[in-house]
Amino acid sequence: MPEQAAGRTRRAVVFGAGAVGRGFIAPLFSAAGWHVTFVDVMDALVSRLDGEGGYQQVTVDNRGRRAATISPVAALHLRNSAAVAAALCEADMAATCVGAAHLPGLAPVLAEGLRARQRAGRGALDMLLCENLHDAPGVLRRALDAAHGGDTTSLVGLSATSIGRMIPRASGEDADLTGVAVEPYAQLPYDAAALRGNAPDVPGLVPIRENFEAYADRKLYVHNMGHCMLAYLAHRKSLRYVWEAVADLELRYLVRAAMLESAAAVSRVHGMEPGPLQHHVNDLLHRFTNRELGDTAQRVGQDPVRKMQPDDRLIGAYLLCKRAQVPFLHVSLGVALGAHQLETEAGWPASEVEAHLERHLFQDSERDDGARRLLADQLQLVREGAPLVEQIARIDAEYLEPWVV
């Protein structure tokens, strides 16, 4: 039964009825008794969700499967902007999970919704931005201010989140248009300091009241960096699934080492305890073994151009380690793998990839000379398809060099 608060059901509007929208955000609100309205651009998905008023979610791990119906839900197409604005006017909270590239495009309809709220005398709206994008609030705020024609700070709170739950595209018996398979992990830390109103009483939403940046960095530079490096290593061995990749000892060794380097950087830069961070790394490696989830290296590694930007997982982790002055020999291998992946993209010849690395990673210092040499050797070994044991030997040969720490 929908939650009755102050005599009425609480309502959430969720932009993006994809993996995260259906597999994570809507189920959290729904379990707390909220009504969810999705907004999406896929006609077939919108009409199925709206027509059926609910959908199936199955939670899977290596011990089994548990099915649940998520309802009641409604769905609107983004082009139906008057109805979307009306839904925003009635909403107690909103969320986005549309993909980083689509986030600024939401600004016009959001601005229309904010105007409707002002006219109706409704208070400010809070939004959870569920995107793997550093500074998603800044990106949306700039687009929103432009669409609104002025500062929107008092009208809408834009809260960054750290989405740890892994949700692949459904396949096999789960490959229904609206059905979704998820892992059991279901905590969503979010930046509570960015809200305009009170923190919602929704179990699983974890308010972080200070230094949210630490959680954002942990997610992007430990979880996403390790996951992505694992995906690119999987490509080297023609392994399709994430669980297959993490079952390979060489791959697991290299990825764990890189994640621990990044975790050391997060600990030093943000003052997080190293013990729980190491536990987090081990827990993630265990979660990657979820065979039932059927997550693929292709999904986890897709879009290397975005993933090789300076504020994204690979180069970002490298820069964080440099800033923290902790070793980054294995993260460097992750960057070399990402660089090679980038070379397969149109418009990214080897010379451009090398210039990209030089531009973002190095300055003119002695420490950088050593780091630059190591990365060049690692990239060369990747290009040659050398056995990974040669990468391990190359890293080990560097440990005692003075530039390393």
Ligand SMILES: NC(=O)C1=CN([C@@H]2O[C@H](COP(=O)(O)OP(=O)(O)OC[C@H]3O[C@@H](n4cnc5c(N)ncnc54)[C@H](O)[C@@H]3O)[C@@H](O)[C@H]2O)C=CC1
């Ligand atoms: N799938 C996962 O395990 C995780 C995904 N993320 C992040 O969450 C975000 C969403 O990812 P997924 O749900 O996996 O993607 P998805 O591709 O499964 O879903 C995105 C949905 O947004 C819809 N959409 C696209 N443009 C739209 C627009 N302008 N307005 C409304 N809907 C629009 C699409 O039709 C699609 O249904 C991304 O930023 C991703 O990086 C983060 C952590 C985990």
Ligand SMILES: O=P(O)(O)OC[C@H]1O[C@](O)(CO)[C@@H](O)[C@@H]1O
């Ligand atoms: O969604 P993106 O940014 O392409 O990256 C995939 C990442 O998203 C996740 O699915 C969820 O955090 C991670 O498992 C993975 O590292």
